Amino acid sequence: xxxxxxxxxxxxxxxxxxxxxxxxxxxxxxxxxxxxxxxxxxxxxxxxxxxxxxxxxxxxxxxxxxxxxxxxxxxxxxxxxxxxxxxxxxxxxxxxxxxxxxxxxxxxxxxxxxxxxxxxxxxxxxxxxxxxxxxxxxxxxxxxxxxxxxxxxxxxxxxxxxxxxxxxxxxxxxxxxxxxxxxxxxxxxxxxxxxxxxxxxxxxxxxxxxxxxxxxxxxxxxxxxxxxxxxxxxxxxxxxxxxxxxxxxxxxxxxxxxxxxxxxxxxxxxxxxxxxxxxxxxxxxxxxxxxxxxxxxxxxxxxxxxxxxxxxxxxxxxxxxxxxxxxxxxxxxxxxxxxxxxxxxxxxxxxxxxxxxxxxxxxxxxxxxxxxxxxxxxxxxxxxxxxxxxxxxxxxxx
Numbered sequence: 001x002x003x004x005x006x007x008x009x010x011x012x013x014x015x016x017x018x019x020x021x022x023x024x025x026x027x028x029x030x031x032x033x034x035x036x037x038x039x040x041x042x043x044x045x046x047x048x049x050x051x052x053x054x055x056x057x058x059x060x061x062x063x064x065x066x067x068x069x070x071x072x073x074x075x076x077x078x079x080x081x082x083x084x085x086x087x088x089x090x091x092x093x094x095x096x097x098x099x100x101x102x103x104x105x106x107x108x109x110x111x112x113x114x115x116x117x118x119x120x121x122x123x124x125x126x127x128x129x130x131x132x133x134x135x136x137x138x139x140x141x142x143x144x145x146x147x148x149x150x151x152x153x154x155x156x157x158x159x160x161x162x163x164x165x166x167x168x169x170x171x172x173x174x175x176x177x178x179x180x181x182x183x184x185x186x187x188x189x190x191x192x193x194x195x196x197x198x199x200x201x202x203x204x205x206x207x208x209x210x211x212x213x214x215x216x217x218x219x220x221x222x223x224x225x226x227x228x229x230x231x232x233x234x235x236x237x238x239x240x241x242x243x244x245x246x247x248x249x250x251x252x253x254x255x256x257x258x259x260x261x262x263x264x265x266x267x268x269x270x271x272x273x274x275x276x277x278x279x280x281x282x283x284x285x286x287x288x289x290x291x292x293x294x295x296x297x298x299x300x301x302x303x304x305x306x307x308x309x310x311x312x313x314x315x316x317x318x319x320x321x322x323x324x325x326x327x328x329x330x331x332x333x334x335x336x337x338x339x340x341x342x343x344x345x346x347x348x349x350x351x352x353x354x355x356x357x358x359x360x361x362x363x364x365x366x367x368x369x370x371x372x373x374x375x376x377x378x379x380x381x382x383x384x385x386x387x388x389x390x391x392x393x394x395x396x397x398x
Contacts, residue, residue, distance in 0.1 A: 007356040012349035019352035020390050022360045023383035027065060027073060030380045034100045035080030036061045039364070040378025050376050052097040052104075053083050055115025056169055057381045059122035060326070064384035066122075066129045067391060074130055081123055082135070084115075085142040092149030094119040108171065110164035113153065116146050117185040124192045147193060150186065157219055159201035160208065161186045166306070169255075172313040173320065174296070174304045177244030180209050180256035188263040188398070205265050209239040237277035238293075239266075249302065252293025254283055258330045262337055262398050271338060278331075286371030287354045288328035288347060295321035295368070316368035318375075323366040325354045329385025336392040348389055355382055 007015055030037045036058050041051035062077035087098045087105045095105050096112040123143060127136045136143075153161040160183050165176035175181075183205055190198040207217040211226030212233070228246045238257050241249030257278070261271040283289040295315035296302045307313040313320045328351040335344035355362050357373055362382040364375030388397050 007353060012345065015349055015352045015356075016345075016390065019355055019360075019386055022355070023362075023386045024068070024070070024073070026362055026378060026383040027061065027076070027380060027387075028070075030378065031072070031076045031079075033079070034083045034098070036065070036076055036380050038097070038380055039376045042378070045376055045378070048376065049097070049099065049104075052099040053080055054097040055084055055094050055112065056118045058084060059115075059118035060381045060388075061384040062122040063125055063397070064387040064391075066126045067387070067397075077122075077126055078130075078132065078135060081119065081126060082139070084119055085123075085139045088142055088145065089149075091152075092116070092145035092147075094146060108167060110167045111153075112167055112171075113150075113161065113163045113182050114168040114185060116150060117182065117189055120146050120150075120189050121185065121192065143193075147189070147195065150189065151195075154186070158204045158208070158222060159190075159197045160204055165304075170253075170291075170319040172307055172309070172318060173292075174302050174307075175242035175249055175253070177242055178208055179242045180239050180249075180253055181241075181259060183209075184256060184259035184263050184265055187265055188259075191264075202265060205260075206270075208243050209260075210270065211240075212236045235294075238274055247301065250294070251296055251302070252281070254278060254289060254291045254293065255324075255327045255330060258327070258334045261334050262330065275334065275338060275340075283331065284328075284347065284350055286369070287323035287357075287366040288325065288350045289331045290321055290323050290368045291319060291327050292321040292368075318365060321368040322374070323354075323368055323371070325351055325363070325365075326379065326381045326385040328354065329382075329389040332389035333392040333397055336389075337396055337398075341393060344389075344393055348386075348393070351386060351389065355386060 030040055035053040037051050038054045038057045039045045039050040045051050058080040062080050065073035065077035083098055084094050087095050094116040096108045096115050097106050160178050162178055163182060165174045166172060168182050187201045190201055207222055211229050217223055225243055229248050235250045238252055239260050241251055241253035241256055257274050260266050261274055281293045297315050312318050315321055332344050332347045335347055357363055361377040362379050363373040363377055364379045366373055391397055
C-alpha cells in the first residue's frame with residue numbers, strides 16, 4: 001500500500017463522491033456554537049490555537065457551507081461570519097482569529113489584510129446564496145467599516161492595496177508592498193460591492209504584476225516600478241508575487257496566480273499562459289498543489305531569518321514550496337472556469353487522494369519534495385475547498 005492508501009484503487013467518480021461526503025462530515029464535526037474551527041479541536045490543535053474561528057479559513061468555509069442544502073452548515077456559515085463581525089476592530093479590520101471561549105482576539109503582527117478581504121467576499125456570497133437579508137441589515141455597519149479600512153490601505157492613484165510582509169495567508173513569506181494575492185481579492189471585493197475605481201484597479205494590477213506586455217502606464221510612479229522589474233526579471237510566464245520599490249517576487253505564487261485568473265484579472269490569453277506554466281511546473285506533484293514554484297533559499301535577497309523559525313518555512317516546506325490541498329481546490333476551480341472539465345475532474349480526484357492520506361486526515365500541508373504529510377490534521381478549509389471545487393464542475397463559484 002502506498003501513502004495514498006487503499007483509495008488509490010478506487011474509480012475516480014467513487015473517490016470524489018466519498019471525499020465529498022467526508023468533507024461535509026468534517027465541516028459538521030468542526031462546527032462550534034461560534035462557527036467553524038480551523039481544524040478538528042484535538043489536544044494538539046488547541047495547543048496550536050487551531051480551535052479558533054479564523055478570518056480567512058472561516059470565510060472560505062462559509063462560501064462552501066452557504067452553497068449547501070444542509071441547514072446545519074448554512075447556520076454554521078452565518079455563525080462564523082457573525083462571530084468575526086462582532087470582534088471587528090474599531091478601525092474596521094476583521095480579526096485574524098477569534099477564540100470566544102478564551103476571549104482571545106488576534107489581529108497578527110502588522111495587520112492581517114486578507115481576513116477582511118475574505119470576510120467581505122463571504123458575507124456578500126452568503127447573503128446572495130441564502131437570501132438572509134436580516135444578516136445583511138445586522139452587519140451593514142461591519143461591511144461599511146471593513147470596506148473603509150481597506151480603502152485606507154489603497155494607493156489613491158493605483159487603486160491597489162499595500163501591506164507589510166508576512167501579513168496575509170502566507171504569513172512566513174517576505175511578500176510586501178503590492179501583493180498579487182491580496183490585490184486579486186481586493187479587485188473582486190470592489191466589483192462585488194460596486195466600489196468606484198475597479199477598472200483602474202484592473203488596469204494597474206496588470207501593469208504592475210505583469211509589466212512585460214509593452215503597455216506602459218501613464219502614471220510615472222508606476223512606470224518606475226515596472227522599469228525596475230523589466231531590467232532584471234527572468235520569469236515572464238506568471239504574474240509577479242509582489243512588487244515593492246526596486247524589488248519583487250518571481251518565486252511563483254500559485255494561489256495568487258489562480259485567483260487572478262478566477263476573479264477576472266487575467267485576459268483569456270494570459271489565463272491560459274498561466275495554466276500552461278503551472279502545468280509545466282507539475283504543481284500537482286507530489287501532492288496537489290505546490291504553492292511556490294521556486295522556493296526561496298537562504299542566501300537569496302528575499303530570505304528572512306524568521307523563515308527558519310521552528311524550521312517551518314525552509315525550502316519545499318509550508319508556504320515556501322509545500323503542497324496545500326486547499327489551494328488544490330482553487331486549481332480545480334481554475335481549470336473548470338477555463339472549460340477544461342476533463343482535466344478539472346482528474347485534478348479533483350487527485351485532490352481527493354491527498355485528503356484521504358492517513359485515513360481521511362485532511363492534512364494541512366505536505367512536503368513539496370517527499371510528499372510527507374505535515375501540519376495539522378482535520379483542516380476545515382481543505383474540506384471546504386474540495387466542496388467548492390466539486391461544485392465548480394457544475395458552474396462557476398466565483
